[in-house]
Amino acid sequence: MSERARRAEREDSIRRTVYVSDIDNHVTEEHLAELFANCGQVVDCRVCGDPHSILRFAFIEFADEDGAKVALNLGGTMLGYYPVRVLPSKTAILPVNPKFLPRSNDEREMVVRTVYCTNIDKKVTQADVKVFFEHACGEVSRLRLLGDNVHSTRIAFVEFVQADSAILALNCSGMFLGALPIRVSPSKTPVRPRIPRAISN
Incomplete structure (x- = not known):
């Protein structure tokens, strides 16, 4: 085409x-x-x-x-x-990029343990996000904090060790992390490590 x-x-x-x-x-x-x-x-x-x-x-x-x-x-x-x-609408409905969807049972299981977090204060560090979610929900196994110079806030994918922690994390929507209330929703994609290792403590 x-x-x-x-x-x-x-x-x-x-x-x-x-x-x-x-x-x-x-x-x-x-x-x-x-x-x-x-x-x-x-x-x-x-x-x-x-x-x-x-x-x-x-x-x-x-x-x-x-x-x-x-x-x-x-x-x-x-x-x-x-x-x-x-x-x-100003945009067409974007299909979920199939490259990002879970590719195996292991990845499907990872998605269940992962949340997608938006409206994160730019001053907040990856360590801050990890401490916040571990304190409120349980142990974090992997975390990806993303942002750029264009948008005023950042987003994160947070994968927990236990699926129950991810369910608890959904209740954190509206809580303040830094100066802003975060929004937390279930993730449709796993956190794929750029290099295959979990975050070191």
């Missing part, structure tokens, strides 16, 4: 997609798809953001542009406890 054809396909996909925000944390992808199915045929529905927060958002893609246009009229609809906001 040529670059031009790929771009045209992506632009078509964007025109068929709406961005929905202010989603109550009791609302599932199924609920959303059901609501928006009244506007047209839904081909993909992806809820993103912290599962415990009302700051969740979603992308809903329709089979045609008309569905997306009709969907804009649903802004203000009460879904759960909050009225949702519906806007034209």
Whole structure:
């Protein structure tokens, strides 16, 4: 497929997609798809953001542009406890990069023990993140703290020794690490070590 054809396909996909925000944390992808199915045929529905927060958002893609246009009229609809906001999407729904998905049973098991953490204060170090999660949840076996000069916050993938610790870590959403409240959600990908070793203490 040529670059031009790929771009045209992506632009078509964007025109068929709406961005929905202010989603109550009791609302599932199924609920959303059901609501928006009244506007047209839904081909993909992806809820993103912290599962415990009302700051969740979603992308809903329709089979045609008309569905997306009709969907804009649903802004203000009460879904759960909050009225949702519906806007034209600026991006297409990005498929999860299959290269990052678990490739083996071992990696699937690693994912269960891993959380994805966002909104991390730039002043916080990798050691700070490790101490925070070990104090609140249990022993950390591997940790990757990522950031750049463009974004004002950093993200981290934290893998625990025990799956129970990862479940506990989800309750840390909203807790302050440095000057900011972090957001914690289940990770869809394992922490692959750049060099195959765990963090040394």
